[in-house]
Amino acid sequence: MTRHVIIGAGQAGLQIAESLRKEGFTGEIVLFGDEASAPYQRPPLSKKYLLGEVTADRLLFRAPDHYSRLSVDLRLSTRVTAIDPAAHTLSLSDGTHLAWDRLALTTGARVRKLELPGAEDSRVHVLRGVDDAESLRRGLEQAARVVVIGGGFIGLEVAAIARKLGREVTVVEAQSRVLPRVVAPLVSAFFHELHSSHGVHILLDQQVATLTPTADALIVETGDGTRIPADLVVVGIGVLPNTELAEAAGLACEAGILVDEFARTSHPAIVAAGDCTRHRNLLFAAPHRLESVQNAVDQAKVAAATMLDAPVPYAQVPWFWSDQYEVKLQMVGISAGHDSLVVRGVPGPDGFSVFYWSGDRVIAVDSINKPAEHMAARRLIAAGGKCAREHLADTTIDLKTLIQ
Amino acid sequence: MPKVVFVSPNGTRREIGIPDGWTLMEGAVQHNVQEIAAECGGGCACATCHVFIDPAWLGRLPAPAAAEQDLLECTAVPRQENSRLSCQVKLTPELEGLVVVLPERQT
Numbered sequence: 247m248t249r250h251v252i253i254g255a256g257q258a259g260l261q262i263a264e265s266l267r268k269e270g271f272t273g274e275i276v277l278f279g280d281e282a283s284a285p286y287q288r289p290p291l292s293k294k295y296l297l298g299e300v301t302a303d304r305l306l307f308r309a310p311d312h313y314s315r316l317s318v319d320l321r322l323s324t325r326v327t328a329i330d331p332a333a334h335t336l337s338l339s340d341g342t343h344l345a346w347d348r349l350a351l352t353t354g355a356r357v358r359k360l361e362l363p364g365a366e367d368s369r370v371h372v373l374r375g376v377d378d379a380e381s382l383r384r385g386l387e388q389a390a391r392v393v394v395i396g397g398g399f400i401g402l403e404v405a406a407i408a409r410k411l412g413r414e415v416t417v418v419e420a421q422s423r424v425l426p427r428v429v430a431p432l433v434s435a436f437f438h439e440l441h442s443s444h445g446v447h448i449l450l451d452q453q454v455a456t457l458t459p460t461a462d463a464l465i466v467e468t469g470d471g472t473r474i475p476a477d478l479v480v481v482g483i484g485v486l487p488n489t490e491l492a493e494a495a496g497l498a499c500e501a502g503i504l505v506d507e508f509a510r511t512s513h514p515a516i517v518a519a520g521d522c523t524r525h526r527n528l529l530f531a532a533p534h535r536l537e538s539v540q541n542a543v544d545q546a547k548v549a550a551a552t553m554l555d556a557p558v559p560y561a562q563v564p565w566f567w568s569d570q571y572e573v574k575l576q577m578v579g580i581s582a583g584h585d586s587l588v589v590r591g592v593p594g595p596d597g598f599s600v601f602y603w604s605g606d607r608v609i610a611v612d613s614i615n616k617p618a619e620h621m622a623a624r625r626l627i628a629a630g631g632k633c634a635r636e637h638l639a640d641t642t643i644d645l646k647t648l649i650q
Numbered sequence: 651m652p653k654v655v656f657v658s659p660n661g662t663r664r665e666i667g668i669p670d671g672w673t674l675m676e677g678a679v680q681h682n683v684q685e686i687a688a689e690c691g692g693g694c695a696c697a698t699c700h701v702f703i704d705p706a707w708l709g710r711l712p713a714p715a716a717a718e719q720d721l722l723e724c725t726a727v728p729r730q731e732n733s734r735l736s737c738q739v740k741l742t743p744e745l746e747g748l749v750v751v752l753p754e755r756q757t
Contacts, residue, residue, distance in 0.1 A: 287691045289691055289693070290691065290692075304672060304676055306680060307679070307680070308679075308680055308681075308682060309680045309681055309682075312680075312681075312682055315682075539689070539690070539691065540689070543689070567690060567693055567695050569693065574693070574694075574695060574717070576695055615717075616720075617694065617695055617696075617697075617717055617720050617721045617724075618720040618721060618723055618724050620695070621696070621697055621721065621724035622724070
């Protein structure tokens with residue numbers, strides 16, 4: 247019988263398994279995960295889960311009996327140690343081997359570590375998996391003073407939860423504004439003010455220099471000598487794609503497993519999808535790597551189609567969201583390379599949207615507490631981004647009517 | 651654990667027990683009700699978990715909040731008076747037997 251194997255039981259890996267079945271594949275499917283839990287949603291880990299509003303069983307994508315019903319051989323707590331592309335086999339941590347016909351790599355990403363003495367202290371947390379989240383949730387129960395290193399999405403979402411729990415929170419960001427990589431300065435300014443108004447101390451342009459344990463605290467010292475005592479430190483300084491297996495197998499990698507618009511790696515029988523890939527999307531000129539639910543799901547569908555020799559190119563608009571306090575940020579498109587902005591609405595509690603233009607087209611839209619505008623913006627970007635710029639800022643005109 | 655009846659566009663009925671406090675969407679997705687996409691995982695952010703509530707039950711649900719109302723304007727199948735986003739409907743013991751009709755598509 248034909249056997250398709252998927253390495254990585256996150257959102258992308260699960261989607262590949264389900265898409266293979268949905269498209270009629272009747273052979274064997276083996277899905278390997280190195281965590282103990284069946285596939286689960288990660289986005290709530292930095293939101294509702296951390297706040298204690300949802301428990302781990304509610305994060306599961308599917309009920310436990312789903313996998314046997316779907317005839318997916320889900321092997322948890324199992325690490326694949328090597329791939330032999332020529333022999334079409336892989337090796338497992340228990341020393342056994344498994345043959346495959348087609349292989350999918352959905353190995354995800356891991357957190358970038360703070361390379362400093364003191365970073366191994368038990369009070370220093372990261373957030374990627376449910377185990378991290380559980381450890382952080384318990385840590386937050388005890389800690390009075392929380393220092394968040396990194397003012398990106400994870401850092402700011404954790405800061406918001408820690409404030410909701412009544413903790414004293416300081417965010418240390420190396421760049422000159424929060425969310426520096428992904429949003430326009432005015433959106434950064436909005437989130438800076440949002441956190442300040444909730445009592446978060448934000449330090450910008452500050453690198454963490456040392457972490458020093460004392461009798462009753464971990465002292466976080468920044469480059470300019472500022473010393474912040476912490477009971478708990480959260481490091482959110484980005485992720486690195488898990489490319490080691492692919493690299494060792496001789497697959498082309500370059501800050502991610504390189505795949506084409508059909509999710510094909512440099513080996514014809516191996517595909518890859520999700521956070522671990524640097525990929526082609528027909529909507530963009532250059533390859534890129536994305537860390538998002540949307541990319542995991544949509545690229546996984548492409549990968550599954552390729553595995554079944556019915557290739558469909560990847561051409562989906564990226565979208566993303568973040569929840570902080572009562573504010574929902576929703577983003578669509580890729581704003582890099584924009585040359586002008588149009589702001590619709592007034593930055594404030596009633597919500598607004600920022601349109602990123604490149605020439606005569608909208609290439610990305612950030613919506614703050616404007617979910618309907620976000621959904622309209624998705625259609626706008628998917629349709630090529632042409633719209634009546636002169637009316638865009640006029641909130642009395644329904645956005646949907648401006649899309650050409 | 652209230653039982654909810656999901657009715658597919660082709661009329662197929664499926665009964666699923668969903669724990670109190672969970673959302674309709676969570677219960678449906680864990681049991682692989684494929685007509686609910688729930689792209690955003692329950693964030694009231696995408697309008698892809700649209701359902702129609704059997705009119706007999708509509709009055710027993712709390713009214714949708716503003717964000718849900720906004721998103722109901724963006725569903726793939728146009729909203730009706732009994733439209734809700736299933737990620738915003740929480741199960742309570744009073745909803746035992748709730749009947750939910752699924753739309754043709756979500757995107």
